[in-house]
Amino acid sequence: MATIPESLATAARRVPEAEAVSFGDRVHTYAELDAAVDKVSGALAGLGVVKGDRVGLMGTNSDHFIVAFYAALRAGAIIVTINPGSAPPELSYLLEDSGAKVLIVDPALSQTAVAVVAQGVPSSCHHVVSLGPSENFADLLALAEQPGVSAPNIDIAEDDDAIILYTSGTTGRPKGALFDHHRALWVGVNSVLTCGIRAGDRLLIVAPLYHAAELCVQLIPGVIGGAKHVVLSGFDPTVVADTLERERITMFFGVPTMFQLLLKVPGLTDRDLSAWRTGLFGAAPMPASAVQELVSTLPHVEFMQLCGQTEAGPGGIYSTGAQVIARPDASGRQPLPFTEMRIVDSDGRDVEPGETGELLLRGETMMKGYWNKPAETAETIVDGWLHTGDIAKLDAEGYVTLVDRMKDMIITGGRNVYSVEVENALRAHPKVADCAIVSQPHPEFGESIVAVISPQPGETISLEEVKEFCKDKISSYKIPHVVILGAVPRNLSGKIVKHDLRAAISSGELC
Numbered sequence: 001m002a003t004i005p006e007s008l009a010t011a012a013r014r015v016p017e018a019e020a021v022s023f024g025d026r027v028h029t030y031a032e033l034d035a036a037v038d039k040v041s042g043a044l045a046g047l048g049v050v051k052g053d054r055v056g057l058m059g060t061n062s063d064h065f066i067v068a069f070y071a072a073l074r075a076g077a078i079i080v081t082i083n084p085g086s087a088p089p090e091l092s093y094l095l096e097d098s099g100a101k102v103l104i105v106d107p108a109l110s111q112t113a114v115a116v117v118a119q120g121v122p123s124s125c126h127h128v129v130s131l132g133p134s135e136n137f138a139d140l141l142a143l144a145e146q147p148g149v150s151a152p153n154i155d156i157a158e159d160d161d162a163i164i165l166y167t168s169g170t171t172g173r174p175k176g177a178l179f180d181h182h183r184a185l186w187v188g189v190n191s192v193l194t195c196g197i198r199a200g201d202r203l204l205i206v207a208p209l210y211h212a213a214e215l216c217v218q219l220i221p222g223v224i225g226g227a228k229h230v231v232l233s234g235f236d237p238t239v240v241a242d243t244l245e246r247e248r249i250t251m252f253f254g255v256p257t258m259f260q261l262l263l264k265v266p267g268l269t270d271r272d273l274s275a276w277r278t279g280l281f282g283a284a285p286m287p288a289s290a291v292q293e294l295v296s297t298l299p300h301v302e303f304m305q306l307c308g309q310t311e312a313g314p315g316g317i318y319s320t321g322a323q324v325i326a327r328p329d330a331s332g333r334q335p336l337p338f339t340e341m342r343i344v345d346s347d348g349r350d351v352e353p354g355e356t357g358e359l360l361l362r363g364e365t366m367m368k369g370y371w372n373k374p375a376e377t378a379e380t381i382v383d384g385w386l387h388t389g390d391i392a393k394l395d396a397e398g399y400v401t402l403v404d405r406m407k408d409m410i411i412t413g414g415r416n417v418y419s420v421e422v423e424n425a426l427r428a429h430p431k432v433a434d435c436a437i438v439s440q441p442h443p444e445f446g447e448s449i450v451a452v453i454s455p456q457p458g459e460t461i462s463l464e465e466v467k468e469f470c471k472d473k474i475s476s477y478k479i480p481h482v483v484i485l486g487a488v489p490r491n492l493s494g495k496i497v498k499h500d501l502r503a504a505i506s507s508g509e510l511c
Contacts, residue, residue: 003156003181005041005074007188007224008034015199015226022247023063023231030226033067038151039144040071045152046143047102047127051076054098054164056125058082058091058113059106061209061233064131064141066219068104069209073162073181076154077101080164080176081210085475088115090174096122098164098176098371103127107134158182164371165212167310167416176371177311186364187313188221190336194318195278195304197251201227202275204243204252206235207414212314213283217306218253227251237261241268248275253306255414256286257445259294269297282306284411284446285402291328295321307332307402309388311380313365315339316388317400330399331392339363342385343392343400351394356403359392360385408498410439412447417478419498425473426451426466426480431459434488436496437480440505451480452501452510454488461485486510 011020012034020030028036049055055072057079059065072079080098082091084106091112095103099122105113107130114136117128129140143149162184164176191197195217203222207214209231222229230247232239235258243249254262259281262268279294279301286305295303303324308316316339317332327333335341343357344350351357366386369377380387389409392402410417419437426435434454439447455461463483470479484505489497504510 002158002185003073003160004162004184004220005037005070005156007185007220008037008070011223011226018199018226019228020223021063021066021229021231023061023233026063028063033070036067036144037070037074039149040067040140041074041151042149043140043144043146044071044075044077044102046149047129049075049077049102051154051156052078052161053102054078054080054100056080056082056095056098056100056103057210058084058086058103058109059131059210060084060108061205061231062106062131063231065106065209066229066231068131068140069215069219072104073156074154075152076156076160078161078164078178080166081215082166083210083475084109084208085477086112087472087474088112088119089473090475092116092119092122094166094174095125097174099124101126102129104129104131104140105137106130107132110134110136113137156181158185161368165310173421175373175376177367178369178371179313179367183313183365183367184216184220185224186338187216187315188224190313190315190338190365191217191221192225193337195221195251195280197221197225197227199226201225201250202247203227203229204232204240204247204249205229206232206240206252206258207254207283211283211415212310213306214253216313217280218251235261237265241265241271244273244276245271250275251278251280252276253280253282255283256281256290257284257413259286260290260444263293263297273298274300276301279303280306282308283414285331286446287443288328291324295325295328305332307400308336309361309386309390311367312339312361312363312386312388313367315363315365316359316361317341323399327397327399329401331402332400333398335361335363336365339365341400343394353394353396356391356393359388359390359400359402361388362386408438410437410447410449412439412442412449412477412481413445415477417449422449422451422470422474422478422480425470426453428473429461429466429469431455431461431465433457436488436498436501438498438501438505440482440502448481449478450482450484450505452484452486452488455485484510
């Protein structure tokens with residue numbers, strides 16, 4: 001049966017000499033990539049990794065990340081991709097919750113792993129290894145080059161568990177969305193069908209590979225199609241423009257912020273970007289004005305909108321290039337292939353056009369459930385339908401617009417921030433009596449993070465103090481951008497009334 005590592009082996013047999021991955025000066029053909037994956041999977045087996053073990057992978061974008069990803073799966077492991085910006089407490093929690101046996105870490109991030117080791121890594125984690133030379137940990141790539149190392153003979157089935165992608169809910173603690181090979185490959189099939197990925201394509205990989213969007217919507221389907229993946233370690237608009245032109249990129253996925261910053265690169269329209277066929281944006285809302293500027297500046301590119309959720313694969317709804325032009329304000333026009341969509345009221349009845357309700361999804365790509373969280377799984381997947389927690393509206397023409405998020409999630413620069421997690425970090429500050437995290441619109445990043453703080457009597461607290469206090473407790477992108485001192489409204493049951501806060505901030509009553 002089809003599996004993620006077998007899709008790579010198939011591509012290596014079909015187009016062995018085609019370029020698969022480039023990162024800086026390093027270029028791998030499909031045959032070379034497949035051989036490297038074999039060796040690293042053997043090295044993981046030598047560390048005691050067996051079928052069903054969890055392997056954490058914490059790294060920035062690189063060819064080594066891709067090798068490690070496929071190698072862990074070829075060894076029969078369940079891969080746990082970890083945000084490279086994770087602070088030590090966050091990394092420790094993810095290792096403990098997933099029960100990871102091995103942590104693979106980028107050398108540049110080794111100090112975070114060192115801090116976790118110093119605190120006492122979870123007992124399940126037997127080894128921490130580095131993706132390259134490191135002063136602190138054994139080099140996994142060097143272990144793979146030792147004599148006699150080869151891929152283990154593991155029988156992997158399509159319904160075997162493959163990936164845990166961590167997301168968060170209202171509790172503030174990340175939850176691991178679990179996918180088997182079947183589900184992940186169907187995300188790839190959806191992407192091939194929807195986005196038109198084909199052999200000979202050159203995909204620009206700049207959004208983070210640990211995230212579901214780039215990993216499952218570009219890397220996995222790109223390998224299925226035999227495309228080349230041109231990998232950048234991070235986003236710089238000028239570097240992206242240079243790469244689009246030099247590498248003759250045909251498809252580029254990015255969060256809205258990336259496209260908005262790319263438009264500001266001087267002389268963008270003077271470049272030869274004629275090979276660029278498809279632009280994909282998602283993971284956050286893009287202002288309609290920015291969409292209109294994008295399609296008018298680069299009229300030869302088909303810009304498609306993807307709107308989904310990690311728990312769905314990611315999967316959900318999308319708009320074609322023509323639909324994006326017709327309705328730049330909408331979130332999507334139809335569900336992805338092999339996906340069903342409903343918008344229901346609180347009683348589970350489909351709403352009429354113009355009314356709002358919760359967006360539900362069902363299909364081949366939905367997660368199996370949350371890792372080791374049966375109660376949360378039962379709340380989220382009901383009668384086969386994934387309850388997204390997104391409040392949406394369907395209009396008479398069939399376009400869907402997300403109007404709110406039931407879980408108070410903030411999306412800033414395409415990355416998800418969960419208000420409860422930030423609130424929990426802030427409440428530990430001795431000057432903070434109470435606090436609430438909400439968002440406000442931002443012209444480039446979609447949303448900015450606003451901390452409304454009630455200080456202890458006689459105290460005050462500044463934004464700089466908040467940033468300094470939070471820097472080693474939560475990832476940098478989760479740290480508030482604005483601090484407002486004021487009362488935090490709560491209802492009789494003690495819950496924060498966040499819509500009142502948003503309204504007060506929007507009106508200028510609270511600033």
